[in-house]
Amino acid sequence: MTITAAADGSALGNPGPAGWAWYVNDDCWRAGGWPHGTNNQGELMAVLDLFRATAHVPGEDLRVLCDSQYVINSITKWMPGWKRKGWRKADGKPVLNVELLKELDRELSGRKYTFEWVKGHAGHDLNEAADERARAAATAYQQGVAARSGPGFPGAPGHPGAAAPASAPAPVAAQPSSAARAADAAPGSRIYGAAEGFGGPDLFSGPDLFSVLEENPLAGPGAAEKSPEEIVEALERELVGPEVRGDIGRTGVLLHPDFMEIGSSGRVWTRDAMMMALEEDPGERTELEILGADRIGTSAVLLTYRSYARSGTILRSSLWVLDNGRWRLRFHQGTPEA
Structure with missing residues (x-):
């Protein structure tokens, strides 16, 4: 066929x-x-x-x-x-x-x-x-x-x-x-x-999300001993570095095909738009403070946290889903903290 x-x-x-x-x-x-x-x-x-x-x-x-x-x-x-x-x-x-x-x-x-x-x-x-x-x-x-x-x-x-x-x-x-x-x-x-044969943007106007690791911690050594909440938190911490945000190939590994983000500016981002925007401008380095990691059934984890950067503080939430043995980011939202 x-x-x-x-x-x-x-x-x-x-x-x-x-x-x-x-x-x-x-x-x-x-x-x-x-x-x-x-x-x-x-x-x-x-x-x-x-x-x-x-x-x-x-x-x-x-x-x-x-x-x-x-x-x-x-x-x-x-x-x-x-x-x-x-x-x-x-x-x-x-x-x-x-x-x-x-x-x-x-x-x-x-x-x-x-x-x-x-x-x-x-x-x-x-x-x-x-x-x-x-x-x-x-x-x-x-x-x-x-x-x-x-x-x-x-x-x-x-x-x-x-x-x-x-x-x-x-x-x-x-x-x-x-x-x-x-x-x-x-x-x-x-x-x-x-x-x-063969120079970071304004945090409140640019894309909020981050790229991906080439290998998922779920498949790495010791992954069997980690809970889904620990795996998702580790992924999120790995992905906030601008050095891995600008790689369009890596971004495609972990973002769910139906990924969507509601950015801190109010803009809706699709997977493809986010991949391209981050490749062109990966943004500034941020630190994060985990607020919660809640299991939703057996195949989803909702992670909430506060991100700190020079341009401001943002409250964020990420929904990770288990897709064919790999944790992938399905939805992300950022809201500037008052």
Whole structure:
């Protein structure tokens, strides 16, 4: 079986309000974006989220339709050389969008996939659908309104149908023959396979949250002896340092796909917006005073605390949920203390 999906990105102004999306069909797609980003970042994020969304079906072949030569060449041609050189280009300069590329490199491991170039804005149904959703997400961030995120992939963690019986059909198509795939490809398309090679802001106006550790303490030595409250408190303390907030790859490890924050300025932040904002400006160092850690059922912990920084004191609450054996941050809110 093969999952066929189009992935696309959009940036209004490039850089500017940016969106990304992948699309299989009307019941299986996902989109997101940031207040400020580039078209290439949107293209990369669309592919990265697609691989993450299908991680629960690693045995399925993934056929990615993409109109970005940059993304295809990065993954199928340039990435091995970049890795050997410590993620630097041939001229010694750092690779752009390196954290997104590192995350992609991790997600690609062990997966069966092909990339197929399609001409953008040429009437290809899946590409047009992905482009429309990516552009809509970018426009939503430009206008300051909520962006439609889509239903996601059936069976993926956090998807409404994740608890459905294992026999529930996923939106995949039967693996076509090589001749059929060639006939199905858009005119002028090209197919690539995996084997081809490869100064802090004002605390009351900026994002309040923090990035993530690459490894969850739940999986570390001695984790079995720690209570959920202790694990969550340790995570929160680790994540307040600006040195780990600005890494977009790390941020994506621990933030729940449906993460939301109501910031101390009153702004609502989505997962993607927070990841991008923190990468650009990780903020100032803060200290925290734990006020409470309350178990909510068996798979959630509500942590409340007071944070101290040069720009003020804020009362905060974080809801951590257990997602496939990993504690992930689902909701955060900050309120300036009177």
